[in-house]
Amino acid sequence: MSKNKPYISIRDIAQIGMMIAIIEACKFALSGIPNVELTSFWLIMFTLFFGWKIVVVVPAFILIEGAVYGMNLWWFMYLYAWPLLVGITWIFRKVDSALFWAIVSGVFGLSFGALCAIPYFIIGKSTGGMSVGVQSAFAWWVTGIPWDFVHCAGNFILMFVLYRPIKYAFQRMCDGY
């Protein structure tokens, strides 16, 4: 590598910008359908195909979400939920199977409510001790379980249907460079 060559090229920056734009556009387009989202799909696909760039994409996406919609309680859940999905994807990055990634995305959707209950545990614990924390988090989680099933089904179907065509498109795009 030349001494003057930057670590992040202009192409990298453009790709990162495009990835964030795609996630945000899809998120906005599907905002009318509760718990059906393409963020999980895109984060998995971007991790699989664009490697390290996801390390920039995720924090930028989380910051944009906070700036646009406000840094409320849900925003703090984003700080660990999305990086966790990216981490899991990275561990299994060598697996090339639509069914496998549909299962991973489905499990993530099903676990999302439990992951998001963590701040309610912290708030409850800070106000009334451990038992109130557990009660608050458990109540919040149980109430949202039907929505976790919707999230799971949406994630599973979207990944199963879109994995092959998007993978093909990414491969063609990468071959063009």
Next chain:
Amino acid sequence: MKDNKRKIIIGGIVLVTLMAVLGIVYFRNRTVPQSGSKNIVIEVTGSNSVTEEYQLSTEAAYLRLAMDELVDQDSGFSYDGTDGEYGIMIEYINGERASYAEDNAYWALYVNGEYGQNGCDTQPVTDGDVYAWKYEKAQ
């Protein structure tokens, strides 16, 4: 290829197990509303620790609907908040704002003296219950 198959099978087992666990947890712990007429009390304790009490006879299945009835009765009770995927996040009650972002404050819901297990959209209304909204601050 064989390794992929193994991972798919393990993943499938995890998914099905998780679905079963969530289903069992939900059906064992979900709260079912009571039908018919119910007499309830809604209490509001603001930051000044003063408690106001409102009695209501209602057929509402969930607390938010009962609260809407109370607002419509010109009882002096009012509330406002932000609607989200999981229901309303109460910010104002009787004109007093509790903002977690600004001063770590929130409106806590107690049902018969116990910390509430549901939001007001999903809190079933039961005859004789006391629903208390309390202005609280996280420590």
